[in-house]
Amino acid sequence: MSTIDINTLLEEKSEDFKLELLLGTGGLSKKITVREINRPGLALTGFFEHFPYERIQIIGTSEYTYLKYLGYDVQVKMLNKIFSHENAVCCILTKGLESTDAMMKVFSDLDIPLLRTNLSFSSFISDLIYYLDIKLAPSIKIHGVMTSVYGLGILIVGKSAIGKSECALELVKRGHKLVADDIINIRKCSGQTLVGSSMEISKNLIEVRGIGIINIKDLFGIGNILDESLIELVIRLEEWDPLKKYERIGIDEYYTEFFNVKIPEITIPIAPGRNIAGIVETASLNQRLKKKGYSTVRDLRARLQKEISRNSL
Structure with missing residues (x-):
């Protein structure tokens, strides 16, 4: 406590x-x-x-x-x-x-x-x-990367060396913001709000294997960092498994839970040639549309129903 x-x-x-x-x-x-x-x-x-x-x-x-x-x-x-x-x-x-x-x-x-x-x-x-x-908000610490992409707070998780920090670095280069790298402090504020922030000792820092520790604020400017952000989407990175069936349409929805608060989660398989930062950007925009009430799957279903009705005449 x-x-x-x-x-x-x-x-x-x-x-x-x-x-x-x-x-x-x-x-x-x-x-x-x-x-x-x-x-x-x-x-x-x-x-x-x-x-x-x-x-x-x-x-x-x-x-x-x-x-x-x-x-x-x-x-x-x-x-x-x-x-x-x-x-x-x-x-x-x-x-x-x-x-x-x-x-x-x-x-x-x-x-x-x-x-x-x-x-x-x-x-x-x-x-x-x-x-x-x-x-006094209850808090936990987890391993991951916290970013803000198009204003949406995204928590990127996955096993060590999967490419979380490299993805965050590419997002920063594209103009998005770094909140925290490696250790993320998650606290539950009023209601059902989760906030992610960095440990003070690693604030503004990111580890890139092969280069070492770099300071995002010094390299890219203060406009590319945030002290904290709401956690609105969890992206899980994992190695591509050819035997696993990954989501292709988006019908099913998955969640990660912290302090009994459910946060939407998507899994992105890592494979050579995949633009992970670009996929994260797309996921962020898609989640923002969902929050505004728009669903691509629902729209597709409506189109299919319309086409079925037309062909049945």
Whole structure:
């Protein structure tokens, strides 16, 4: 399970999120484990059933006004109830709100981080959720090549030395973009979205047997690289097997699955004389047509039916 601590949040986003630490320096190592956040509205009234203690608690103007209405002793009681829990992470005040005396006592006593942002609640929440969605998304690492061809994210897989990197290099020479070579980090973001990216150590690099490691950014320019891309098609390269029946019409559809998300997959057999990069380009364009609702097979069937009907008259 992916996690980050409060200190990482501050290091990476204090400037963007206008965040400052008010109290609780001893709790900066506390782990954020979930992408969701929470507004402790009902909890401040004393209702704690199903309360998500493990989430970052956000206090906006409404919660803040109600807290001040409660008075010091009740504030301390309610805040202690929320943040003394073993899974409590931190609290963030929005819109530059000042901490109350009760907050000063509770967060100092518990050593739980109390942070503040000058951003409004709505703008801060959307940015924070997006950040957590990226940092805490479940992820795996696989061997392959990730490219963007005509704007479509393509993951190229196959056994070692089958020609994945060489195919990617040819695609780059044709003006397409390299995302990652060798080790691909795949993470599942919100909904059914899969995103592929490179490991930091091999970013912009590609290995070509006979030449070695080359830097795509230096050789071809920044326009030929992407930090990450949606995974929208998987292309599997394999050696041509004369005994195997390969897809010739495209009636059957195949999928690869990551994190219970199905991604369309096609298999391209490798043989001398085959222009693999050109086939990948064609597959990309064909997949884009499918996403827009057009099917060549369906169109062919309609033509055949029309011809059969005409000949039967």
